[in-house]
Amino acid sequence: MIEGVELRAIIVLFAIAVFVACIVWAWPRFEGAAPVLSGPERIELGAAGASIELGWEDSGSGLRNASAILRFGSGEGAQQEIALHDARFQGSAFSGPAAAVGAERKAFDLDAKALGLPDGQATLLLTARDGSWSSFGDGNRSELSIPVIVDTKPPRVSIASGLTYVRRGGAAAVEFRVSADADRSGVRVGEAWFSGFETSDDTRIAIFAIPIEAADDPIVEVVAIDAHANEATARFDVRVQERETVEISIGLSAGFLERIAEPLGAANEMAGSTPVETFQRVNTELRAKSEAVIAAAIGAPSAAQWSGGFEQMRNSKVTSEFAELRHYTNRKQRVSRARHYGFDLASTARAPIMASNGGTVIFADDNGIYGTLVMIDHGLGITTLYGHLSSLQVAVGDRVTKGQELGRSGATGLAGGDHLHFAVLVGRTYADPVEWWDPKWVREHIESRLRNEPPLPG
Ligand SMILES: [Zn+2]
Structure with a gap:
C-alpha cells in the first residue's frame, strides 16, 4: 500500500519530469539565431544587365519565408517596389517549418529595361524569418539591404580623324574623343581589340590592325565602355585595301x-x-x-x-x-x-x-x-x-x-x-x-596622328 505522502511525491516528481521533458523538447524551438542572408555587396546595373546570386539560410529552426524586393524611385510617395522573390515554407506549430528548408539560393539575371528600373539609385532588400518560437512565435527576422546603382546611359564617343586607309594585315591610327564617364576605349575589328590611349582629358588614340583573316569589308569601329559596361560605338571612314597573299x-x-x-x-x-x-x-x-x-x-x-x-x-x-x-x-x-x-x-x-x-x-x-x-x-x-x-x-x-x-x-x-x-x-x-x-610610313600613318591637335568643333 502506498501512503498518501508517497503518492503526492510521485505525482510531483512526475510533473517535474514532464516539465523538464517539455523544456528539453521546446528549448531548441526558441532558438535565437537569426537567418543568414547573402548577396553581392553592391549591384551595378548597366545596359548589359547583371547576374547575381542571393542566399537565405537558417541552420537552426529552418526558414519560414525568404524574400527579395527591389525598391526604387525618390520621395516617400513615389517609391515603387518589385518583388523578385517571395518564398513561404509550410510547417506546423509543433514541428516548426519542419519540412525544414535550411537554405534557399537563387540566381537572378537583372535587366534594368525589362524591370522598368530608371537610372539612379535603388535598393535590393532581402528578408527572411525562421521557424523559431521566439518573439511570441514570430521567429527571428533578418534583413539585408544591398545598394543598386542603375546606369544604362552609354558614354559618348566621336571620331576626330579623317579618312583612314589601311591595308589588310596592315596598321593605322585613329584619334577620337570620349566623354568623362568612359572607362575603357579602343578600336574593334571583328574579334580583335586595340586599346585606346589618353592623349588629353577627352582625346584618345588607338593603333589598330586589320587581321589577315578579317571578314571581307570588315567592320572597324571605335568603342567606349563605361564602368557599368554600357557601350557606345562610332563607325569611321576607313578604307581597307585588299592584298594578295602568297x-x-x-x-x-x-x-x-x-x-x-x-x-x-x-x-x-x-x-x-x-x-x-x-x-x-x-x-x-x-x-x-x-x-x-x-x-x-x-x-x-x-x-x-x-x-x-x-x-x-x-x-x-x-x-x-x-x-x-x-x-x-x-x-x-x-x-x-x-x-x-x-x-x-x-x-x-x-x-x-x-x-x-x-x-x-x-x-x-x-x-x-x-x-x-x-x-x-x-x-x-x-x-x-x-x-x-x-x-x-x-x-x-x-x-x-x-x-x-x-x-x-x-x-x-x-x-x-x-x-x-x-x-x-x-x-x-x-x-x-x-x-x-619604313620610317616614312611610321611618320605619316602613326606619328603624325599621335601629334595631331584635335580639330576644332564646328
Ligand atoms: Zn618564320
Whole structure:
C-alpha cells in the first residue's frame, strides 16, 4: 500500500519530469539565431544587365519565408517596389517549418529595361524569418539591404580623324574623343581589340590592325565602355585595301622530319605514329600552344617607349614574307598547312639580333615552334617578336634601346636552318613588319596622328 505522502511525491516528481521533458523538447524551438542572408555587396546595373546570386539560410529552426524586393524611385510617395522573390515554407506549430528548408539560393539575371528600373539609385532588400518560437512565435527576422546603382546611359564617343586607309594585315591610327564617364576605349575589328590611349582629358588614340583573316569589308569601329559596361560605338571612314597573299609549297624532307620535327614532338609530348603525323601535331597543336603563350605574354597596354621606324635585321636576306600560306607536302601529298605571320631573315649563323626599337622585354624563354624567343613591348600596343635564337642576352623586365643586342640567331624550334623569325603585333594581332620598318610610313600613318591637335568643333 502506498501512503498518501508517497503518492503526492510521485505525482510531483512526475510533473517535474514532464516539465523538464517539455523544456528539453521546446528549448531548441526558441532558438535565437537569426537567418543568414547573402548577396553581392553592391549591384551595378548597366545596359548589359547583371547576374547575381542571393542566399537565405537558417541552420537552426529552418526558414519560414525568404524574400527579395527591389525598391526604387525618390520621395516617400513615389517609391515603387518589385518583388523578385517571395518564398513561404509550410510547417506546423509543433514541428516548426519542419519540412525544414535550411537554405534557399537563387540566381537572378537583372535587366534594368525589362524591370522598368530608371537610372539612379535603388535598393535590393532581402528578408527572411525562421521557424523559431521566439518573439511570441514570430521567429527571428533578418534583413539585408544591398545598394543598386542603375546606369544604362552609354558614354559618348566621336571620331576626330579623317579618312583612314589601311591595308589588310596592315596598321593605322585613329584619334577620337570620349566623354568623362568612359572607362575603357579602343578600336574593334571583328574579334580583335586595340586599346585606346589618353592623349588629353577627352582625346584618345588607338593603333589598330586589320587581321589577315578579317571578314571581307570588315567592320572597324571605335568603342567606349563605361564602368557599368554600357557601350557606345562610332563607325569611321576607313578604307581597307585588299592584298594578295602568297601560297607556297614546302616539301618535308626525311632529314627535316627526323632531325627537327621528331625531337620537337617528343619534347612536347606530341609524338605521332609516323614522322609525318608528329609534324602535323607540331604544326597544329604545338603551334596553337606557342601562339597562346605569346598572347598571354602581352599584358596591359603601356606608354610609348619607341620612336621612328623599326630597324630590320642588318645584312639579312628575306627568306619568307608576312602572311604567306604554307602548304607542307610529303611525297607530293599536302599533309599540313599554316599561315606565316612574320618575316624570316637570314644572315650568317649566330648573327647578333638587335632590338628593332626601344621597349621592355616581356618574354625571353623557350616557346615551342618559335624555339628561344624574345618579345619586346614597345608601348601603345606594339610588340615585336624574335624567334629561333641560339642564345639570349636579355631577361624579362629589361629596358632595351633601339639596336641593343638581344641574343644570337639560331635554329631552335621548328626551323630548318639558322634564321630570325621577326614579327610585329598590334594588340594581339599580327601586322605586316614592312610598314613598321619604313620610317616614312611610321611618320605619316602613326606619328603624325599621335601629334595631331584635335580639330576644332564646328
Ligand atoms: Zn618564320
